Amino acid sequence: MDITSTIREVVLGRRLVWGGPAGGIDGVHVWTFEQTGSQVTVRTEEAWRGAPVDAAPQQLGQDLEQSLTAWLAGLKTRAEQAD
Helix, strand or coil, X not given: CCECCEEEEEECXXXXXXXXXXXXXXXXXXXXXXXXXXXXXXXXXXXXXXXXXXXXXXXXXXXXXXHHHHHHHHHHHHHHHCC
C-alpha cells in the first residue's frame, strides 16, 4: 500500500494536522494538546473520504475508532513512562 503523509499544520505544543492518501482513502488527522497543570489532554479527530469509505462506512468507522483508541493508549503509555 502506498502511503504518503504530509504535515499540514504545526502549532508547537498545541496542534498537529497531517494527512494524505492511502489505499484509495484520503485522510486528515488532527491532534490537539491542552496542558492543565502537570497534565496534558490529547484530543484527536480524523476524517476519511474516498470510494472505500463510501462502500463500507460503518466498518471503516469502527476501524477508525479502534485505530484512534490504540494510538491514544500507546501515547498515554509512552507519556507515563517518561515521568
